[in-house]
Amino acid sequence: MTENRDAGASVRQFTAELVGAAMDGDYEDVADALGLLARAGSNRISGEIVAELAGRCASVVRARQPADPGAVFTVAVTDERARPVEVDRLPPGPLAALRALLADLGGDAESRDIQLELAARGEPDDVIGVVIHQLVWLVELSGSSAPTLPPLSCFAQ
Template identity: 70%
Template sequence: MTENRDPGGPVRQFTADLVGAAMAGAYDQVADALGVLARADAPHVPAEIVGELVGRCASAVRARRPADPGSIFTIVVADDQSRLVEVDRLPPGPLAALRALLASLGGDDASRDIQVELATRGRPEDVVGVVIHLLVWLVELSYSSETALPSLSCFTP
């Protein structure tokens, strides 16, 4: 008998648990999960997790800012003092994750997939940094005012 299983099921469950812990403020659980991710030996797993998180962030943006297909989304990057910063000053991983989010919002799945791949090409600690950014973005989007434009924090070295 053949079982019909979703091959992404374990990754989706891991991501759901990671998001649940982040939303609940269970930072020890988040840290433990990120440690597991950093030690993961399967190269496709980080890309699947980042892809899931990008999709969740895009859904959160769409929920507050519905747009017609073909709408163009833009971003403004500011530092913690609200001064404008060039987007290219972001670290490569979070920059690629931000571009993946914009591609997802624009319905460009091919570009989204390319940017997710680029976001997960670094060392394990770089990939963990990307996942942390996406988790922070998801929390920020979930708990910020629905009338305000989405604001996403980025952390630079």
């Protein structure tokens, strides 16, 4: 039991440092951390990081746009050139991460967990792509002071 708590604390600390580096624009530290994650080769750890990042994104949205229970959230997605992207055309991992975020915001824990599991599947490069998307979303959501939430960026892999 203690081992699991220590591992969970380590994942939370790693994620906090990764988010801090991304928010500070320290992309060299972000790249180093992502390299460590890719080499770790642990689906469990990657899954926990993906879940932690999804929760952080949902917290930022809730803080900026408090909603009544049962509220429906929609997402606008753009590409690297700020052009709208059809959500269903996203790569599978980022699409699952986006669906997990929406399920979290909608209070659907079961769907969130299923989508998080799907987002953290695949080769290490696939999971790193999901984490990169989530970091970009977190920076976008946190960095905007506009009354409406910004569109989320997505990049083809």
